[in-house]
Amino acid sequence: MIRMKSQLTYLKKSELYNDLSHQQDNFFALIDDEVKDHLPDWVRSSKKVFWLKRPEQNKNLHTFGEAVGFFLDQGISRTSVLYAIGGGATTDLAGFVAASLLRGISWISVPTTLLAMVDGAIGGKVAVNMPQGKNLVGAFHAPQEVFICPDFLSTLPEEEWNSGKGEILKYGFLSLNIFEKIIAKESIEVIAHQCADFKNQIVEDDFKEQADRILLNLGHTLGHGFESMLQIPHGLAVAMGIKYLLKIFSQQDMLENWEKMALALGMDLNKLELSAYPDFNVDKFKKYLFQDKKRSHLNLRLVLIKKVGSCFVQEMNIQDFFKKIEAYEEFKR
Numbered sequence: 499m500i501r502m503k504s505q506l507t508y509l510k511k512s513e514l515y516n517d518l519s520h521q522q523d524n525f526f527a528l529i530d531d532e533v534k535d536h537l538p539d540w541v542r543s544s545k546k547v548f549w550l551k552r553p554e555q556n557k558n559l560h561t562f563g564e565a566v567g568f569f570l571d572q573g574i575s576r577t578s579v580l581y582a583i584g585g586g587a588t589t590d591l592a593g594f595v596a597a598s599l600l601r602g603i604s605w606i607s608v609p610t611t612l613l614a615m616v617d618g619a620i621g622g623k624v625a626v627n628m629p630q631g632k633n634l635v636g637a638f639h640a641p642q643e644v645f646i647c648p649d650f651l652s653t654l655p656e657e658e659w660n661s662g663k664g665e666i667l668k669y670g671f672l673s674l675n676i677f678e679k680i681i682a683k684e685s686i687e688v689i690a691h692q693c694a695d696f697k698n699q700i701v702e703d704d705f706k707e708q709a710d711r712i713l714l715n716l717g718h719t720l721g722h723g724f725e726s727m728l729q730i731p732h733g734l735a736v737a738m739g740i741k742y743l744l745k746i747f748s749q750q751d752m753l754e755n756w757e758k759m760a761l762a763l764g765m766d767l768n769k770l771e772l773s774a775y776p777d778f779n780v781d782k783f784k785k786y787l788f789q790d791k792k793r794s795h796l797n798l799r800l801v802l803i804k805k806v807g808s809c810f811v812q813e814m815n816i817q818d819f820f821k822k823i824e825a826y827e828e829f830k831r
């Protein structure tokens with residue numbers, strides 16, 4: 499098994515600026531346009547910055563090609579370091595650019611959303627979306643460092659806060675320590691720190707997702723379907739994915755823990771109800787899950803919860819899983 503770990507550094511914006519200023523002469527970066535106002539003047543006017551608008555929509559091969567061409571024109575070399583500054587979509591795209599350019603250069607991720615700080619920007623799974631689905635072209639390429647600077651969150655829209663909290667709720671089932679911190683209503687900064695360290699440790703032990711790293715996919719089987727069909731942010735879809743998994747497996751005690759965590763995190767429970775989305779259609783949903791599944795030619799590998807802090811992987815035939823979905827009242831639409 500391959501082991502790999504990035505250095506996680508927690509810092510204030512002034513410290514980040516200080517670090518960046520040392521790279522001024524050889525600074526290459528791919529940055530979410532939305533965080534421009536957070537950055538110093540010399541970065542805003544740098545000719546070596548590729549600014550990314552609407553990151554999720556542009557996390558694709560077309561923009562990948564544009565960015566690679568841009569950095570080659572700007573003289574990037576094998577010894578250059580590429581900075582990725584933005585949410586998870588930006589760090590996914592920039593990480594893939596770094597993985598491919600000149601057969602791979604070093605990169606540093608600087609997450610600017612809560613979701614990216616606890617998950618997306620850590621671990622080196624980098625990818626772009628294809629018309630056929632999300633994250634279908636990519637690589638494993640760990641950032642050499644992750645600079646976590648919570649000051650960026652001052653401008654984060656509420657919906658994106660909730661998305662980050664959805665991923666945090668996932669960690670609450672993977673780690674008893676994180677669960678207790680959530681229930682005790684510790685500050686989001688403290689909890690996020692724990693989540694980032696937790697993920698970094700799992701990635702260190704299993705970089706290529708051959709063992710425990712799979713557990714980080716808790717809630718993602720149904721979650722990816724919800725994200726795509728309901729057009730909701732990733733983390734909200736993951737939180738819903740966990741909730742409906744618990745419902746169809748009739749795990750009432752864990753559902754209570756789910757609700758306790760969602761409330762402690764201040765999430766809007768109404769937005770996590772399938773009934774809030776009148777356009778939901780179970781046949782289209784199953785079709786999406788089937789397409790998604792077809793790519794691995796295996797049974798579904800569901801991550802299930804035994805108890806808080808203890809999850810496991812269970813293989814299941816997709817038709818058996820569909821029967822479980824169909825039997826559940828809220829999916830009958």
Ligand SMILES: NC(=O)c1ccc[n+]([C@@H]2O[C@H](COP(=O)([O-])OP(=O)(O)OC[C@H]3O[C@@H](n4cnc5c(N)ncnc54)[C@H](O)[C@@H]3O)[C@@H](O)[C@H]2O)c1
Nearest residue numbers: 532554585586587588610611613614617618623650653654
């Ligand atoms: N590689 C991984 O291991 C991994 C894990 C989880 C998620 N992801 C990927 O991460 C993406 C989701 O990440 P995300 O939720 O950060 O989405 P995102 O990058 O699309 O950012 C969400 C929105 O917030 C804006 N934004 C970013 N920082 C901001 C700030 N500080 N202030 C105001 N607005 C800001 C962005 O412009 C965007 O509109 C998905 O593409 C998902 O596939 C990857």
